[in-house]
Amino acid sequence: MAAYTLNPQDRQRLQDLQTEIARRTENFLGYPVSKDFDYSALLPFLSYPLNNLGDPFADSTWKVATREFEREVVTFFAELLRAPANNWWGYVTNGGTEGNLYGLYLARELLPKGMVYYSQETHYSVAKNLHFLGMRSIMIRSQKSGEIDYDDLRETMRIHRDCPPIIFANIGTTMTEGRDDISAIRAIISDLALQQSYIHADCALSGMICPFIEPRPPFDFADGADSMSISGHKFLGSPIPCGVALAKKSNVDRIARGIAYIGSLDTTITGSRNGFTPLVLWQRIRELGLDGMRARVEHALATAVYACERLRALGVDAWRNPGCITVVLPSVPDAIKEKYQLATANGITHLICLPNVSTAQIDAFITDWQSAQQAAAQPAA
Secondary structure, three states, X not given: OOOOOOOHXXXXXXXXXXXXXXXXXXXOOOOOOOOOOOOHHHHHHHHOOOEOOOOOOOOOOOOOOOHHHHHHHHHHHHHHOOOOOOOOEEEEEOOHHHHHHHHXXXXXXXXXXXXXXXXXXXXXXXXXXXXXXXXXXXXXXXXXXXXXXHHHHHHHHHHOOOOOEEEEEEEOOOXXXXXXXXXXXHHHHHHOOOOOOEEEEEOOOHHHOHHHOOOOOOOOHXXXXXXXXXXXXXXXXXXXXXXXXXXXXXXXXXXXXXXXXXXXXXOOOOOOOEOOHHHHHHHHHHXXXXXXXXXXXXXXXXXXXXXXXXXXXXXXXXXXXXXOOEEXXXXXXHHHHHHHOOOXXXXXXXXXXXXXXXXXXXXXXXXXXXXHHHHXXXXXX
């Protein structure tokens, strides 16, 4: 067959795009995406149609896959998040939204008459997932920190005690990194004598931070979660959005069904699944190890402390939740939002001090912000 190649104009478009993306990657501070990675060792695998279709723990007639590596990745996260021994299952997803959809799907199948409770600071995709699944839900107030209001949760569950509660817990909200206390939620369920319940924990960013700080926040399976979702591209870093969904195997087994022509089980959200991202997560886990991950957390926290202290010294009402890398501050000028790609909502902006963020970058941000403020204060000519 003839070899097909791009024409010179199309190749130039790609070169221009790469140059622009490199420029835009340089400064961003407002989104939880790590950029300090090198996966060039994996480039040869882009020459193959990698597809982990079906269950990662079941064989398949399709062999151009990375299931062995995917299983190692899932095992690592199951141990990190203290999943119950011999009763866990999971797979590599295309990101946190899919992992959250999976947790809610499991909850719906187990408790078809359940009521979902989630806080007003929950990620926007959750309302979309609930709509997809046709699940009833009630929004609960949040505290200033972003953490759920436990009094409101208790009273609302008491009023609707005829409906088994399905709690969508946030382990790091979008704007303030507020974390819901899984143990406290379990205690409320127990106090109300509710016999059936389900807790899903959205750990997109903080799931890689909480295991390495003291005291360890109550956020994982050992604290009462039934399923969890964690992102891979946020704290660890990946060129492609990805994540891991984890759940109790005894619950997953209740929805699994065999598919004859692929020789595997249908247990995941999608049929065909990315076979490249398990290699990305596997490499990152192997090269960092627990010590490397702990060092990343310590560095990120130190940078967040530095940013918060510098801003407060300048009279800025900056703050952060304990053990968090998100620094919250009043909304900044549009030019600064644009340059540093800062997320802003309800009058606040945040900086996310990921491991790739340096104190020099914080200093540059503050200098630019001060310059923008001074320019805005000068009278028009």
